[in-house]
Amino acid sequence: MIISNKKGQIKTLEAFLAVVVISSALILPITFSPNNQKSLATLGMQALIELDVNGTLGKQIAQANWMSIREYLTILLPIAVSYNLTIYNDQGDPINNSAISNGDLAGRKVESVQYLCASQSLEPQYYMLQLQLALVG
Amino acid sequence: MRKVTKRNSSGQILIAAVLIIALILLSTELYVYDLGITIGEANLNSFSDSIFAIRLGSQHVIVGSLANVSRGGANQILATNLERWSSFIWRQIPRGKCLLNFTTRDAPPYSSGIWINWSRTGGLGISGAFANFSLDFSGMQTDAQMEYNVNITTTLNVEGVYRKLTGIEKQVNVTCSVFNEGEPALANSFVVWYNNGSNWVQSQQHNQTGYGNGIYHLTFNANIAANKVQVSVGAYDWREVYVQANTTCSGSIITNGNFTSDASGWNFVPVSGSDIVGEWENTGQSGGSVYIDVTTRNESASGCWNQSFPTSPANPNSVTLTFQWKCSVFDTVNSLEIKVQIIHPNATVFDLWSQVVTSTTEWSGILNINVDPAIFDQTGTYSIQLPDDTDLGNSDAAETWIYYDDVALVLDYTS
Numbered sequence: 001m002i003i004s005n006k007k008g009q010i011k012t013l014e015a016f017l018a019v020v021v022i023s024s025a026l027i028l029p030i031t032f033s034p035n036n037q038k039s040l041a042t043l044g045m046q047a048l049i050e051l052d053v054n055g056t057l058g059k060q061i062a063q064a065n066w067m068s069i070r071e072y073l074t075i076l077l078p079i080a081v082s083y084n085l086t087i088y089n090d091q092g093d094p095i096n097n098s099a100i101s102n103g104d105l106a107g108r109k110v111e112s113v114q115y116l117c118a119s120q121s122l123e124p125q126y127y128m129l130q131l132q133l134a135l136v137g
Numbered sequence: 138m139r140k141v142t143k144r145n146s147s148g149q150i151l152i153a154a155v156l157i158i159a160l161i162l163l164s165t166e167l168y169v170y171d172l173g174i175t176i177g178e179a180n181l182n183s184f185s186d187s188i189f190a191i192r193l194g195s196q197h198v199i200v201g202s203l204a205n206v207s208r209g210g211a212n213q214i215l216a217t218n219l220e221r222w223s224s225f226i227w228r229q230i231p232r233g234k235c236l237l238n239f240t241t242r243d244a245p246p247y248s249s250g251i252w253i254n255w256s257r258t259g260g261l262g263i264s265g266a267f268a269n270f271s272l273d274f275s276g277m278q279t280d281a282q283m284e285y286n287v288n289i290t291t292t293l294n295v296e297g298v299y300r301k302l303t304g305i306e307k308q309v310n311v312t313c314s315v316f317n318e319g320e321p322a323l324a325n326s327f328v329v330w331y332n333n334g335s336n337w338v339q340s341q342q343h344n345q346t347g348y349g350n351g352i353y354h355l356t357f358n359a360n361i362a363a364n365k366v367q368v369s370v371g372a373y374d375w376r377e378v379y380v381q382a383n384t385t386c387s388g389s390i391i392t393n394g395n396f397t398s399d400a401s402g403w404n405f406v407p408v409s410g411s412d413i414v415g416e417w418e419n420t421g422q423s424g425g426s427v428y429i430d431v432t433t434r435n436e437s438a439s440g441c442w443n444q445s446f447p448t449s450p451a452n453p454n455s456v457t458l459t460f461q462w463k464c465s466v467f468d469t470v471n472s473l474e475i476k477v478q479i480i481h482p483n484a485t486v487f488d489l490w491s492q493v494v495t496s497t498t499e500w501s502g503i504l505n506i507n508v509d510p511a512i513f514d515q516t517g518t519y520s521i522q523l524p525d526d527t528d529l530g531n532s533d534a535a536e537t538w539i540y541y542d543d544v545a546l547v548l549d550y551t552s
Contacts, residue, residue, distance in 0.1 A: 045190075
């Protein structure tokens with residue numbers, strides 16, 4: 001009577017399975033591309049550039065038109081993004097006396113953007129903008 | 138005695154261990170990968186966007202400075218404002234350094250980076266500013282050096298004609314074209330002066346029509362004895378940069394020869410054929426133009442644009458006709474001839490110019506034709522005609538389409 005010993009084959013199979021699992025663990029992160037989306041900081045920066053490209057941003061700041069800037073940013077940024085903008089003059093003092101924001105950032109992962117702006121006016125003024133952004137939900 | 142079976146489970150343990158190791162590897166690599174991408178992308182985007190923002194700010198500073206200088210400020214304002222901008226950037230970039238150096242252009246026609254030229258002949262005025270920049274940016278992970286220049290110009294082009302009203306009163310029509318960096322641009326407002334023979338007088342009231350393409354039509358009435366009317370126009374563009382240009386208006390006796398916004402003052406007269414149409418079109422050629430379109434297989438048609446005008450006194454010393462034309466469609470045509478004619482009060486027809494058209498063309502450019510002044514040998518009502526005589530061939534697509542524009546007829550009585 002011939003007794004077949006399949007232990008060797010099973011071990012080979014198990015070893016092969018182990019190699020497959022380990023290889024997958026190594027290869028998966030390389031092929032995994034989770035970040036086709038722009039980062040929040042990039043979105044914020046590009047919104048500010050969009051607003052500044054024809055001088056609108058500096059003009060609105062010079063006119064202390066905070067509500068208008070808030071409306072522009074709300075349009076330019078995705079709905080799922082909360083932001084809070086603080087504007088400093090060239091002495092480093094905050095000058096927006098009302099919040100330029102569309103929601104509370106507390107408890108959220110916040111990204112921050114710093115933007116330097118010059119107004120397109122007869123006597124150019126210089127501002128530093130600090131834009132904080134967070135994903136909602 | 139119970140026999141204990143010793144099972145060999147080393148394979149399962151291996152699999153379990155491998156799974157645990159794989160999970161640890163996977164989670165660690167995912168964390169590192171995600172963190173790396175987020176930081177890397179954010180830094181790279183933020184870095185290039187920051188440089189773009191600085192460049193944008195430099196442009197705004199130059200525009201603001203040019204607006205200031207164009208209103209009477211000193212040329213050195215440009216350098217002063219750029220120094221402040223450079224210093225501001227140096228102070229505001231944290232965790233790195235950002236050094237912005239600049240040089241204002243001093244080669245002619247620029248002085249301290251500014252070029253103001255409002256005295257050119259030909260109705261052209263320029264306000265400009267130019268500076269070169271060198272940016273040395275060192276961040277936490279990235280260093281960059283780049284050079285760029287900012288060239289800001291506001292250009293105003295002015296041309297005009299007038300027509301006599303009663304006595305020495307004249308209606309002056311000025312066409313202004315505004316450009317920013319060579320591209321058509323909008324203007325906020327205009328100021329108009331004219332020379333009444335002894336002084337420059339600001340026109341208190343002028344009608345202004347904008348066409349949304351940088352072209353503006355200004356009209357005002359003034360008592361001016363001279364046969365040539367000198368006009369100076371100042372324009373504030375949408376960036377508040379001021380520019381001024383001067384021109385001498387010729388005394389065209391044609392009304393609305395530029396067809397700026399319509400064909401008012403003109404009549405289209407179909408003479409023969411049934412498929413001939415004359416209309417006004419917004420061609421962007423100093424506003425619009427008029428055209429004559431003939432269609433349909435084997436159509437033979439003629440028609441003309443016509444305007445009558447009173448002429449007094451008679452016997453001018455010289456007469457000049459200016460106009461331009463274009464053929465935009467020329468398909469299956471046996472013959473096409475266009476002309477400019479004057480109809481004398483005694484009904485005699487004078488051909489001032491004619492052209493046999495054989496293909497489509499671009500705008501001809503302004504043509505200057507010296508006209509025999511003897512045609513205007515008596516006072517009375519003359520007419521100018523722009524005829525089109527077309528004979529189409531045997532095709533469904535057969536068609537001709539002729540545009541006319543910028544028609545002016547100047548009768549000069551100076552000896």
